[in-house]
Amino acid sequence: MMNQQLVLASRPTGAPSVDNFALREVPLAEPAEGQVVVRHHFLSLDPYMRGRMSDAKSYAAPQPLGEVMIGGTAGEVVASRAAGFAVGDRVVGMGGWQTHFVGEPARGMWRKVDTTRVPLSAYLGPVGMPGVTAWYGLERIIAPKAGQTVVVSSAAGAVGSVVGQLAKRRGARAVGIAGGPAKCAYVVDELGFDACVDYKAHADVRALATALKAACPAGIDGDFENVGGVILDAVLARMNPFGRIAMCGMIAGYDGVPIPLAAPQLILTSRLRVEGFIVSEHPEAWPPALAELGAAVADGTLRYREAIADGLAAAPAAFLAMLRGDQLGKHLVRLA
Amino acid sequence: MMNQQLVLASRPTGAPSVDNFALREVPLAEPAEGQVVVRHHFLSLDPYMRGRMSDAKSYAAPQPLGEVMIGGTAGEVVASRAAGFAVGDRVVGMGGWQTHFVGEPARGMWRKVDTTRVPLSAYLGPVGMPGVTAWYGLERIIAPKAGQTVVVSSAAGAVGSVVGQLAKRRGARAVGIAGGPAKCAYVVDELGFDACVDYKAHADVRALATALKAACPAGIDGDFENVGGVILDAVLARMNPFGRIAMCGMIAGYDGVPIPLAAPQLILTSRLRVEGFIVSEHPEAWPPALAELGAAVADGTLRYREAIADGLAAAPAAFLAMLRGDQLGKHLVRLA
Numbered sequence: 266m267m268n269q270q271l272v273l274a275s276r277p278t279g280a281p282s283v284d285n286f287a288l289r290e291v292p293l294a295e296p297a298e299g300q301v302v303v304r305h306h307f308l309s310l311d312p313y314m315r316g317r318m319s320d321a322k323s324y325a326a327p328q329p330l331g332e333v334m335i336g337g338t339a340g341e342v343v344a345s346r347a348a349g350f351a352v353g354d355r356v357v358g359m360g361g362w363q364t365h366f367v368g369e370p371a372r373g374m375w376r377k378v379d380t381t382r383v384p385l386s387a388y389l390g391p392v393g394m395p396g397v398t399a400w401y402g403l404e405r406i407i408a409p410k411a412g413q414t415v416v417v418s419s420a421a422g423a424v425g426s427v428v429g430q431l432a433k434r435r436g437a438r439a440v441g442i443a444g445g446p447a448k449c450a451y452v453v454d455e456l457g458f459d460a461c462v463d464y465k466a467h468a469d470v471r472a473l474a475t476a477l478k479a480a481c482p483a484g485i486d487g488d489f490e491n492v493g494g495v496i497l498d499a500v501l502a503r504m505n506p507f508g509r510i511a512m513c514g515m516i517a518g519y520d521g522v523p524i525p526l527a528a529p530q531l532i533l534t535s536r537l538r539v540e541g542f543i544v545s546e547h548p549e550a551w552p553p554a555l556a557e558l559g560a561a562v563a564d565g566t567l568r569y570r571e572a573i574a575d576g577l578a579a580a581p582a583a584f585l586a587m588l589r590g591d592q593l594g595k596h597l598v599r600l601a
Numbered sequence: 602m603m604n605q606q607l608v609l610a611s612r613p614t615g616a617p618s619v620d621n622f623a624l625r626e627v628p629l630a631e632p633a634e635g636q637v638v639v640r641h642h643f644l645s646l647d648p649y650m651r652g653r654m655s656d657a658k659s660y661a662a663p664q665p666l667g668e669v670m671i672g673g674t675a676g677e678v679v680a681s682r683a684a685g686f687a688v689g690d691r692v693v694g695m696g697g698w699q700t701h702f703v704g705e706p707a708r709g710m711w712r713k714v715d716t717t718r719v720p721l722s723a724y725l726g727p728v729g730m731p732g733v734t735a736w737y738g739l740e741r742i743i744a745p746k747a748g749q750t751v752v753v754s755s756a757a758g759a760v761g762s763v764v765g766q767l768a769k770r771r772g773a774r775a776v777g778i779a780g781g782p783a784k785c786a787y788v789v790d791e792l793g794f795d796a797c798v799d800y801k802a803h804a805d806v807r808a809l810a811t812a813l814k815a816a817c818p819a820g821i822d823g824d825f826e827n828v829g830g831v832i833l834d835a836v837l838a839r840m841n842p843f844g845r846i847a848m849c850g851m852i853a854g855y856d857g858v859p860i861p862l863a864a865p866q867l868i869l870t871s872r873l874r875v876e877g878f879i880v881s882e883h884p885e886a887w888p889p890a891l892a893e894l895g896a897a898v899a900d901g902t903l904r905y906r907e908a909i910a911d912g913l914a915a916a917p918a919a920f921l922a923m924l925r926g927d928q929l930g931k932h933l934v935r936l937a
Contacts, residue, residue, distance in 0.1 A: 323870045324842065493866060506660065515866040525861040530829060530851040533877035534652075534659045541869035 266293040269577050270333045271362035277318055280520045281588070283581040285318060286334070294367045295344070302344035303356055303366040303373065308580060309337035309389040310587045310596040311423070312491075315519045324543055334362035337394055339378070339385050340601070355380050357388040362580055364600050382563035390423050390595035391569045392558045398544040399427035399489070400554035402511030403435075405547070406540045407487030411436030414481045416500055419491035420461055421448035421593035423569075424513065427558070428489045429458045430567055437487075440480045442496055448593050456568055464496055470527070473499035484508075493517045494524040501531050512541040519588070570594030602629040605913050606669045607698035613654055616856045617924070619917040621654060622670070630703045631680070638680035639692055639702040639709065644916060645673035645725035646923045646932040647759070648827075651855045660879055670698035673730055675714075675721045676937070691716045693724040698916055700936050718899035726759050726931035727905045728894045734880040735763035735825070736890035738847030739771075741883070742876050743823030747772030750817045752836055755827035756797055757784035757929035759905075760849065763894070764825045765794045766903055773823075776816045778832055784929050792904055800832055806863070809835035820844075829853045830860040837867050848877040852924070906930030 267290045274287035296302050317328040317335055328335055338360030342350050347370050350356070358375035360366035366373050378388050390396065409415050415432040419425040420441025429439035429452065441452040441461035449461035460480040467473040477485070477499055484505035490497055494517030504510070518524035532539060544550070561567035572592035574583035580598045587596040603626045610623035632638050653664040653671055664671055674696030678686050683706050686692070694711035696702035702709050714724050726732065745751050751768040755761040756777025765775035765788065777788040777797035785797035796816040803809040813821070813835055820841035826833055830853030840846070854860035868875060880886070897903035908928035910919035916934045923932040 324872065497865070512865075512869045515869055518866050523863070524866060525863050526865040527859070527861050529833070529848075529862040529865070530854050530860060532875055533848045533851055536660065536877045536879060536882070537875075538877075539868055539873075539875040541872045541874075543872060546872070 267291065268293040268367070269364045271577060271580055272331055273318060273328045273334055274330070276320060276330070277520070281315065281318055281585060283585065286581040288578055293365055296346045296367060298346050300368055301342055301347045301350045301366075301370050301373075301375065303338070303340045303358070303360055303375065304343045305338040305340040305360050305364055305366065305600040307339045307386045307389055308360075308362060308577070308598040308600055309339075309393070310580070310584045310598065311337070311395070312514055312516050312519070312588065314584065315516075315588055335359065336362050337389050338366065338600075339388050340366075350375070350377070355385055357385075357393060362577065364577055383559055386571060386595075386597055387562050387569070389597060390571065391427050391567055392555060392562050394544060395423035395595065396427050396558040397551055397554040398513060399424045399431060400558060401542060401544050401547055401550045402489050402513050403428050403431050403487070404554070405550060406511035406538075406542065407489060407509045409435055409437040409487050412438070413486035414438040414440060414483055415487040415489065416440045416442065416477070416481065416485050417489040417491070418442040418496050418500075419514070419516070419590070420452045420456075420458065422491065422590070423595035425489070425491055426452070426456055426569060426594070427567065430456055430561075432487075433457055434561075438481070438483075440477075440485075442477075442492070442500075443593075444590055448590075451570070451593055455570075470495045470498045470502075474502045477503045487511070489513060491516060498527045501526070501528060504531065504535050504537055506535050508535060508537050510537060510539040512539060516588070572596045574598045576600070603627065604629040604699055604701045604703070606700075607913060607916055608667050609654060609664045609670055610666065612656060612666070613856070617651065617654055617921060619921065622917040624914055629701055632682045632703060634682050636704055637678055637683045637686045637702075637706055637709075637711065639674070639676045639694070639696055639711065640679045641674045641676040641696055641700055641702065641936040643675045643722045643725055644696075644698060644913070644934040644936055645675075645729070646916070646920045646934065647673065647731070648850055648852050648855070648924065650920065651852075651924055671695065672698050673725050674702065674936075675724050676702070686711070686713070691721055693721075693729060698913065700913055719895055722907060722931075722933055723898050723905070725933060726907065727763050727903055728891060728898050730880060731759035731931065732763050732894040733887055733890040734849060735760045735767060736894060737880050737883055737886045738825050738849050738878060739764050739767050739823070740890070741886060742847035742874075742878065743825060743845045745771055745773040745823050748774070749822035750774040750776060750819055751823040751825065752776045752778065752813070752817065752821050753825040753827070754778040754832050754836075755850070755852070755926070756788045756794065758827065758926070759931035761825070761827055762788070762792055762905060762930070763903070766792055766897075768823075769793055770897075774817070774819075776813075776821075778828075778836075779929075780926055787906070787929055791906075806831045806834045806838075810838045813839045823847070825849060827852060830858075834863045837862070837864060840867065840871050840873055842871050844871060844873050846873060846875040848875060855924070908932045910934045912936070
């Protein structure tokens with residue numbers, strides 16, 4: 266039996282391409298004592314992976330060339346010589362871009378999950394890292410009061426969609442920023458945001474700020490930032506005194522394009538707090554976040570969509586499509 | 602008897618000039634019931650006044666044209682029909698750019714001060730608004746641990762000089778940024794900072810960042826930002842993970858020059874917290890701050906210098922000199 270794997274073959278210069286990845290097959294190893302074999306059902310595609318492809322200084326070490334790409338996965342234990350894991354267990358962890366994981370459970374950061382009321386794939390989305398990311402930024406940094414206005418960019422994405430719905434649950438006004446009328450309709454009609462600004466319909470920072478003013482008549486108290494660049498400039502111009510900006514992603518600059526902040530003095534004049542965070546560094550937040558998110562998915566009050574590609578070979582193209590924002594929702598690759 | 606006053610005659614376009622101010626004399630009014638007359642000994646000159654001269658949106662209403670310029674003052678009660686204030690009391694408050702204040706004590710925000718061990722003028726500097734500003738940003742935002750490195754720009758100024766000394770008192774490494782060898786020598790030799798970078802000796806952000814790297818071999822954990830622009834860009838590039846930036850002033854942009862932040866994505870990748878603040882909005886911080894600062898000035902462990910101009914007519918030129926950074930220390934005008 267073979268294990269299919271995708272490795273990083275080269276680093277992108279500018280935008281990444283499918284040629285940066287290489288598919289290979291290796292024999293599927295038997296588990297040694299203390300190891301498990303997990304058959305992956307789903308691979309998660311996330312923006313942070315773009316950062317790992319480059320070797321620029323960042324919070325995480327770059328993905329080594331020639332090794333299996335890092336990635337969250339969900340699957341089923343198919344062999345186990347590790348205490349606490351049995352064949353048939355549903356698990357979620359960091360199995361990488363491959364059809365199977367073989368190794369110690371701690372290396373895969375596996376945790377068992379209950380799929381009775383929450384689908385397995387949701388543990389890679391609203392009840393997984395993207396959901397906890399949304400929860401942490403909203404709850405621990407923005408901390409909106411009822412009636413305050415929260416803006417989130419990439420609002421139709423895996424993180425942004427949860428941010429707005431959590432803000433609504435706390436009695437705040439939720440305003441999304443997304444690209445194109447289809448995404449904006451989804452954000453408002455299906456996710457229940459109060460408004461959504463289509464940034465592609467507004468040519469420059471001034472037009473975007475004007476659209477935000479209309480969508481946020483009482484100003485902006487909290488911003489969950491996934492994009493940066495012109496979008497952040499426009500949001501900053503509309504922030505209320507004592508506003509909070511949770512800086513989660515700066516995807517506008519991921520390909521090396523400069524994304525200067527035009528008017529940082531607004532942080533002073535509006536007495537803002539801007540805070541960058543990486544959710545994996547806040548393990549204490551995961552249990553309360555997962556409790557709320559799991560319950561909300563189980564009872565159907567937290568909505569989400571998935572954009573699923575089939576087969577490991579489709580992962581590179583699906584990853585690039587995710588970065589481009591071709592589809593809305595959580596991007597996954599189905600592996601079994 | 603006359604009251605000499607300086608009013609804002611016009612708003613600057615670009616850099617301010619002495620022509621933006623006009624001197625006038627009005628008869629000194631008798632105090633009405635509930636009022637005091639304070640004879641000003643010192644007028645404080647502070648960077649925030651530059652912001653009030655413009656009518657751009659900011660945290661404070663612009664200074665109205667034709668009215669006495671806002672400003673902190675220290676003086677002596679020379680007539681009183683207000684409870685709690687007696688002739689001879691030494692007081693500090695917001696008396697404005699004039700030789701005398703006449704009005705209700707609350708309007709001048711007067712508080713009585715003890716000049717037994719702390720000179721009256723110090724209540725406008727290290728034991729006044731500039732000192733509390735330094736204390737708040739360092740203590741409540743940067744909160745350095747012993748051994749961490751704190752950088753402060755305008756290090757030879759009224760606020761920056763206190764920031765570094767307070768950082769040293771907390772066991773941190775204090776590194777200043779100042780313009781010219783004289784200021785840097787003062788910061789290190791007299792104030793006791795560990796190092797000082799002369800930004801005028803480094804032509805661009807890369808050279809400045811290199812100089813900061815040498816002065817901060819373990820990186821920067823806290824930045825007290827008074828300047829912005831290229832200086833902030835250079836500091837940001839050297840910030841350690843989980844660093845804090847207390848944004849107190851952005852004087853590089855006060856004349857309308859754009860001061861974009863080149864790489865705001867560093868806030869995310871270094872998981873920084875950037876917080877703007879105005880010390881007058883944090884009244885709860887003043888008592889503990891003034892207690893520490895007053896004791897440290899009284900026992901001589903907190904050092905400061907004053908740049909004193911004589912007579913109200915000299916105030917506009919002295920104010921412009923303060924903005925240019927011609928002299929180090931706290932800028933005052935002696936009025937009596």
